[in-house]
Amino acid sequence: MMTTENQATPSSEAAAAAPSPGLSSADPATMSAIVQDRYGSADVLRLDTVARPVVGADEVLVEVHAAGVDRGTWHLMTGLPYLIRLVGYGLTAPKQPIPGLDVAGRVIEIGADVTRFAPGDEVFGIANGSFAEFATASQDKLAPKPNNVDFDEAAVSAVSGITALQALTDVGHLRSGQRVLVLGASGGVGTFAVQLAKALGAEVTGVAGTTKQELVRSIGADHVIDYTRSDFADGRHRYDLILDIGGRSAISRLRRALTPEGTLVIVGGEDGNRFTGGAGRQLRAMMLSPFVAQRLTTFVSTEHHSFMERLADHMGSGRVRASIGQRFALADTAEAMRQMEQGRIAGKNAIIVRPPGTAAGS
Numbered sequence: 352m353m354t355t356e357n358q359a360t361p362s363s364e365a366a367a368a369a370p371s372p373g374l375s376s377a378d379p380a381t382m383s384a385i386v387q388d389r390y391g392s393a394d395v396l397r398l399d400t401v402a403r404p405v406v407g408a409d410e411v412l413v414e415v416h417a418a419g420v421d422r423g424t425w426h427l428m429t430g431l432p433y434l435i436r437l438v439g440y441g442l443t444a445p446k447q448p449i450p451g452l453d454v455a456g457r458v459i460e461i462g463a464d465v466t467r468f469a470p471g472d473e474v475f476g477i478a479n480g481s482f483a484e485f486a487t488a489s490q491d492k493l494a495p496k497p498n499n500v501d502f503d504e505a506a507v508s509a510v511s512g513i514t515a516l517q518a519l520t521d522v523g524h525l526r527s528g529q530r531v532l533v534l535g536a537s538g539g540v541g542t543f544a545v546q547l548a549k550a551l552g553a554e555v556t557g558v559a560g561t562t563k564q565e566l567v568r569s570i571g572a573d574h575v576i577d578y579t580r581s582d583f584a585d586g587r588h589r590y591d592l593i594l595d596i597g598g599r600s601a602i603s604r605l606r607r608a609l610t611p612e613g614t615l616v617i618v619g620g621e622d623g624n625r626f627t628g629g630a631g632r633q634l635r636a637m638m639l640s641p642f643v644a645q646r647l648t649t650f651v652s653t654e655h656h657s658f659m660e661r662l663a664d665h666m667g668s669g670r671v672r673a674s675i676g677q678r679f680a681l682a683d684t685a686e687a688m689r690q691m692e693q694g695r696i697a698g699k700n701a702i703i704v705r706p707p708g709t710a711a712g713s
């Protein structure tokens with residue numbers, strides 16, 4: 352599989368050539384981090400110097416080498432849909448002022464109850480505020496980074512990769528030889544879903560916009576549909592499994608593209624209700640499912656290391672590679688998030704906090 356990289360931008364070139372500007376790791380008590388005091392667009396993000404986080408008993412402190420930009424981080428940055436504010440992330444402002452979930456780096460400290468990692472281990476997974484020089488993470492949300500996978504690739508993989516893996520296997524029950532339709536094949540979850548489905552023996556059709564057709568082809572899709580020109584539900588093809596990741600198609604339309612006993616897994620989709628997001632559509636699918644021969648379902652990804660280890664196996668073997676759109680220095684994180692707001696990211700954007708060769712332990 353190929354790694355996709357767009358044209359290098361000035362910020363991505365800077366990220367590759369020199370330490371992220373403004374890093375303050377000389378002072379052991381502080382660090383540089385992206386901070387937000389209120390919910391809003393990428394404009395609420397600023398680079399600041401803050402106290403280093405303190406590890407809890409079952410947490411490790413990760414020296415962040417790279418972080419990934421994902422849709423979940425955008426939801427937590429904007430506080431949208433409002434439902435997420437009610438479930439504990441902060442009613443009027445984010446409780447976690449440093450954004451960022453996807454992480455890859457080196458363990459430099461462990462909590463009293465940590466058994467899975469030791470200082471020096473190279474890890475990837477999901478952290479508490481990865482847009483920073485250092486971040487804490489639960490030991491259950493990290494896995495060893497495969498030696499042959501670079502930090503930047505590992506850093507964009509956990510959130511999207513384990514969602515794609517669960518959607519295809521644990522939820523979608525994919526079997527080798529089945530026909531899979533991936534709606535939203537050019538995005539974070541979709542680029543992993545296409546490659547994982549191929550690795551698991553499926554015939555894969557990817558759906559994406561005009562500018563991202565080549566990306567979807569390059570990561571191994573057998574067929575590619577441009578949603579601005581063709582209708583995946585025109586009746587010409589039927590699929591055993593549909594992953595609905597982007598586009599928010601009506602359930603009736605999705606069912607038309609399924610085989611009579613096929614499975615629909617609704618992963619997500621933007622532009623839903625500001626209060627509940629896509630939850631209404633997902634609920635309707637679950638309620639309809641018992642009354643039809645097709646299986647219509649949805650899920651919330653489980654952030655557990657067992658899934659990250661399964662993903663790492665695929666990545667370590669080279670069957671699955673992260674598709675990095677662009678690389679940004681930590682100081683340019685707002686621009687990386689802005690690209691997400693504008694739908695311009697192909698695959699995932701990476702934040703390079705410590706370029707290769709500049710890390711404390713290298």
Ligand SMILES: NC(=O)c1ccc[n+]([C@@H]2O[C@H](COP(=O)([O-])OP(=O)(O)OC[C@H]3O[C@@H](n4cnc5c(N)ncnc54)[C@H](OP(=O)(O)O)[C@@H]3O)[C@@H](O)[C@H]2O)c1
Pocket residue numbers: 421422423510511514534535536537538539540541558559560561563578596597598599617618619620621650651652653694696698
């Ligand atoms: N269930 C879970 O646990 C879980 C976990 C992670 C993410 N999610 C959700 O899954 C969704 C996707 O996440 P992501 O990280 O992959 O987002 P992303 O990187 O922004 O990708 C969105 C994808 O949707 C595609 N798309 C947009 N309009 C479309 C249309 N009309 N038809 C088909 N595809 C269309 C985009 O294609 P183009 O760019 O080519 O237009 C892109 O490939 C989000 O809503 C996210 O919140 C859910």
